[in-house]
Amino acid sequence: MDTDLLIIGGGPAGCAAAVMAASVGMRSVLIESDDALCRALRRIPVVSNVLGATSGPDLAATIEADLARCDLCRVELGRRATLVEGFDDRVEVTVEPVESVEPVKPVRLGEPVGSVKPVEPTEPGKPVKPGKPVGSAWARGSRLTAPYVVVATGVGPLGPEEAGWLGGVAGRALPPLWEADPAAIDDRTVLVLGADRPLCTVARAHPELRTRFVVAYPPEDAYKTEEIRPDARVELVAVRRLEFGSGSAPVTAEIRTVEGERRTLTADLAFLNLGSAPAPPAGAVVADRSGYCPPGRQHPRVFTAGDLRSARFQRIATAMGSGGEAALGAYYASRGQPTGTGGGPSTEMGGPPPDPAGGG
């Protein structure tokens, strides 16, 4: 066995799993395909729902420092887990080097995303400290073995071709909303396709913008609109179908609303904001019909955490909490204890069995 616990994904969920595992004496190896931990957090300028944190880049830096201090966790950046296999006595994870990793630039309040310096290669097998850029030096198809694995690979962006309600998108450059340069959208009308979370993030991070956001979204996105609805700059349009016109400046789109009304939307620019889909490695990670990977449906040696679990509860704090729970689940399993959060066997005194981790 290479370690007590393998962790796939170095977002808030995977990092929380690593420190929780260390707190109960478990050694872990954390595999992250990017060249830095917590890339998603670096794109969130303002955070208002995480205790003790107000900025994504600052939180990412704090987490990175916590992992650097965590002697029982080895972080492997620039490696992608491609296959998870579950056996009676172990799990095996196949890991490939990532050929090119786009460097991360933290996004601070009022800044657009941009690219920075190129990635440097490292020597094969050399341990990588969090934050250090790495290249493609690991052997192809390395297999790591451990008693348990935490899978916390989050979600990836949905493309326009995956949105059945959109037409006329082929060959059209539609950047994601979170990449929008605030200066380029100020005082403009912006057509936003989909009502996913980045809309809220952009609006909250840039109260100074005089942008008019026309947000066309399918009925199944309705629950995502509640947070943004009070913002006077936003017009929400629930649509069954949106068909782009041929021009690009201005952008025009024919829509059929959920009420059956036909309208033409006109905007200066258009951005994608369709949301995301789970991105687990192949193999033993079990997905439900929605593609998400609920913890309760996994192989007894596989624990899922973070955004990968469900379309709901996709937040930093819940990712961290579930990562910690996943690591404790592996710990309890290694002690032959029940791993669920409720309904385990009771003691004769009527209370739950004692916590071998001692709550520490």
Ligand SMILES: Cc1cc2nc3c(=O)[nH]c(=O)nc-3n(C[C@H](O)[C@H](O)[C@H](O)COP(=O)(O)OP(=O)(O)OC[C@H]3O[C@@H](n4cnc5c(N)ncnc54)[C@H](O)[C@@H]3O)c2cc1C
């Ligand atoms: C624009 C935006 C704004 C947001 N704003 C907020 C907010 O204000 N507050 C809030 O609470 N939440 C917010 N969120 C949600 C929050 O970012 C997520 O809930 C959180 O990051 C989920 O953590 P995670 O660890 O599950 O996944 P992620 O943060 O996505 O981390 C998963 C990691 O796994 C890695 N990975 C994926 N596949 C593999 C593989 N095969 N092998 C190795 N590594 C892999 C990825 O590179 C990534 O680093 C926002 C999200 C977005 C997109």
